[in-house]
């Protein structure tokens with residue numbers, strides 16, 4: 001099968017070239033008339049609202065677990081009072097954005113890949129094209145923009161819940177008032193923690209939408225390629241998130257923290 | 259659906275002959291391969307205005323590939339293909355879009371948008387391509403074509419709630435709603451019961467009469483071929499091996515051609 005192509009440099013460059021081309025047609029179609037507002041809202045609902053509970057639970061437990069895990073260690077240094085600050089900084093700078101983006105790549109990139117892949121296989125995309133409508137505009141632009149919007153929102157929401165989870169975790173070990181906890185957690189945060197992290201999640205969201213759409217839209221004929229599209233969307237989107245995170249850390253340490 | 263077409267049908271070939279000069283699709287020596295798999299080896303055919311051309315051929319002979327080339331979903335490797343005197347391969351995005359608005363394509367699978375209701379499916383090309391936005395106009399058109407394919411009750415169903423044959427009829431309705439000048443039907447009656455098949459065949463005939471639509475009809479269904487076809491071609495090994503009216507081909511000497519007409 002073509003899909004199991006052997007590893008070769010030329011195929012990597014070809015793929016990269018195709019992705020650049022796909023990016024080009026995304027950008028072109030985004031600024032062309034006839035923007036699909038209703039569909040964008042529907043996708044925001046699909047992508048944002050339907051991932052809400054998953055990311056909310058993740059955020060809450062993440063904060064709680066981090067607090068519980070770090071209290072014993074910090075105790076050895078007599079620094080338990082630093083736990084809220086430590087948790088909030090690490091969640092907001094790094095762990096929150098990355099974990100939420102990875103979870104969303106599992107949930108959203110795969111479903112976009114599978115949905116567009118099956119539309120491709122059942123000739124729905126061809127049918128749109130043949131009727132003179134613009135499938136990139138209707139299917140791809142809306143999904144990518146929706147992801148780019150919603151992933152940062154989901155991450156911010158999960159971050160906030162992680163702080164709440166941290167409070168719950170702190171209270172499981174000993175009593176600390178909500179006010180005090182949040183004072184400590186939030187006082188330690190700076191603009192340079194939140195802002196670069198949010199910018200980063202915009203890119204994560206874009207990567208999830210883009211890779212999901214690219215893999216789905218370009219899947220091969222045959223039903224098995226729907227599974228391949230979904231799978232490779234998750235794998236590639238996750239990889240992109242890690243790579244983008246690496247780049248973002250370098251950039252923020254140059255511009256924001258210096 | 260009206261079924262008084264039986265008598266009128268005999269008038270049609272003359273009508274086709276009248277307009278014989280005007281060629282809407284011209285295909286010459288078309289070749290298309292996928293890797294080492296040569297699908298079309300040498301296709302030459304013209305479609306005249308107002309004519310129904312039926313393509314017969316065994317499964318996997320490349321019939322669907324051939325009509326996909328006509329709308330630029332696939333591109334030929336070599337050979338000429340012009341639609342309304344435009345070379346499809348050399349059209350830019352806007353020109354191709356304009357061409358596609360004049361050509362209707364019924365997919366073999368129906369290709370309904372499965373995240374939308376039947377109504378949304380039918381409105382999709384109207385609002386996107388024809389830029390219609392008046393609710394009552396849209397409703398009127400949607401109801402009209404649904405009546406035409408005999409499924410007025412399906413309007414608010416999801417495609418997943420329809421049977422295979424119903425999907426096909428909705429797919430047909432979605433294509434006809436744009437009133438295209440050329441219709442490409444990929445197996446419009448496959449998988450339908452004999453009664454619905456005949457209704458669809460007659461609908462195709464009606465379209466031809468009402469709007470002077472020129473059509474290419476791919477089918478395995480002899481009755482459909484007989485009802486709709488002004489001219490038939492038989493495809494084998496990526497070539498057209500015979501051409502003529504239904505009666506001519508039915509009485510052909512060629513074994514392969516004859517074998518298509520053996521009734522079970």
Ligand SMILES: Nc1ncnc2c1ncn2[C@@H]1O[C@H](COP(=O)(O)OP(=O)(O)OP(=O)(O)O)[C@@H](O)[C@H]1O
Nearest residue numbers: 221292297315316317318319320321322323324366
């Ligand atoms: N996009 C494509 N990529 C690769 N091969 C293709 C593609 N489209 C069609 N083929 C191949 O072309 C051949 C002809 O396919 P096609 O769908 O045109 O057959 P058909 O004559 O329409 O048959 P049927 O009556 O079963 O629909 C098949 O072998 C198919 O595998």
Ligand SMILES: [Mg+2]
Nearest residue numbers: 321322366444
């Ligand atoms: Mg076919």
